[in-house]
Amino acid sequence: MKIAIVGCGNMGMAFAKSFLQYDLVKKENLLLIEKSTERSQALKAEKAGVVVDTIGPRVAEYDLVILSVKPQDFGSVCDALAAVIKPNQVVLSIMAGIPMSQIQQRLNHPLVIRAMPNTPAMLGMGITGFTAAKEVDLTNLRRVENLINATGRSIFLEDEAMLDAVTALSGSGPAYFYYVVKAMVEAGRQMGFDEGVATLLVKQTMLGSFHLINNADKSLDDLIKAVASKGGTTEAALRQFEAGSLADTLVAGIRAAQVRAQELSNG
Ligand SMILES: NC(=O)C1=CN([C@@H]2O[C@H](COP(=O)(O)OP(=O)(O)OC[C@H]3O[C@@H](n4cnc5c(N)ncnc54)[C@H](OP(=O)(O)O)[C@@H]3O)[C@@H](O)[C@H]2O)C=CC1
Numbered sequence: 001m002k003i004a005i006v007g008c009g010n011m012g013m014a015f016a017k018s019f020l021q022y023d024l025v026k027k028e029n030l031l032l033i034e035k036s037t038e039r040s041q042a043l044k045a046e047k048a049g050v051v052v053d054t055i056g057p058r059v060a061e062y063d064l065v066i067l068s069v070k071p072q073d074f075g076s077v078c079d080a081l082a083a084v085i086k087p088n089q090v091v092l093s094i095m096a097g098i099p100m101s102q103i104q105q106r107l108n109h110p111l112v113i114r115a116m117p118n119t120p121a122m123l124g125m126g127i128t129g130f131t132a133a134k135e136v137d138l139t140n141l142r143r144v145e146n147l148i149n150a151t152g153r154s155i156f157l158e159d160e161a162m163l164d165a166v167t168a169l170s171g172s173g174p175a176y177f178y179y180v181v182k183a184m185v186e187a188g189r190q191m192g193f194d195e196g197v198a199t200l201l202v203k204q205t206m207l208g209s210f211h212l213i214n215n216a217d218k219s220l221d222d223l224i225k226a227v228a229s230k231g232g233t234t235e236a237a238l239r240q241f242e243a244g245s246l247a248d249t250l251v252a253g254i255r256a257a258q259v260r261a262q263e264l265s266n267g
């Protein structure tokens with residue numbers, strides 16, 4: 001398979017590296033189109049693929065074109081891509097918010113798949129929600145699904161509108177966990193640990209808790225109960241969280257991300 005990636009930043013390169021790692025594409029069949037001179041020089045030095053700075057006629061030689069520029073840059077990509085794209089090529093967009101209908105219309109091209117990954121894709125531990133235009137046949141859908149699965153796990157969604165919710169929950173999700181970890185490390189620092197020790201305590205707690213969520217045959221409420229002894233320390237912390245409406249604030253934040261994804265959809 002020959003793959004062109006338009007926009008080789010965090011996510012474009014997370015995808016490229018996963019494909020290479022699992023031998024799903026050869027470097028000579030991977031076209032990396034990157035506008036930023038600094039980035040493209042780094043990609044050339046890494047010999048990550050064939051690096052160019054603009055969309056040109058050679059893009060037509062690739063089976064799959066991945067759009068991984070910022071949603072705000074989609075407009076600048078459209079005209080150049082529309083001029084060279086061939087009817088059998090599949091377009092995979094990972095841009096937040098931009099609906100498939102808009103991509104189809106701007107490129108005058110029906111074969112569009114839309115996905116929302118997250119940054120753990122860099123380690124092959126991502127989760128991606130994806131959906132496809134009805135014009136995309138099962139063979140092409142399976143091919144793209146196999147590629148996405150090289151970056152972690154995936155879930156197919158019939159309803160494209162749910163991709164905005166995926167964006168808010170798992171697309172942006174890593175940042176929410178980093179935010180909580182950062183606050184916990186700060187608490188550790190305030191209690192007298194240096195940052196390294198506080199970070200070790202918090203990271204290992206996060207890792208162990210993840211495995212308990214995944215493996216223990218208990219609900220989240222039961223897991224909380226198993227930590228929070230009556231009249232103990234955890235209860236004192238949870239009372240403070242409730243007083244500050246922490247859970248409601250987190251839910252409201254995630255809903256704000258969903259609203260922003262919907263706004264991006266509307267241009
Ligand atoms: N980061 C994340 O956690 C996630 C991001 N996404 C989506 O992925 C997309 C990319 O995000 P991310 O990788 O973080 O962004 P980055 O800014 O890291 O990467 C985008 C790259 O595309 C380049 N670019 C812009 N216009 C063009 C062009 N016309 N031709 C070639 N390259 C161009 C940018 O250059 P320059 O900097 O010079 O503009 C930049 O290097 C976004 O649409 C985002 O919504 C999806 C899921 C998660």
Ligand SMILES: O=C(O)[C@@H]1CCC=N1
Pocket residue numbers: 096167171172
């Ligand atoms: O913040 C953003 O808009 C992108 C989409 C999901 C994660 N990052």
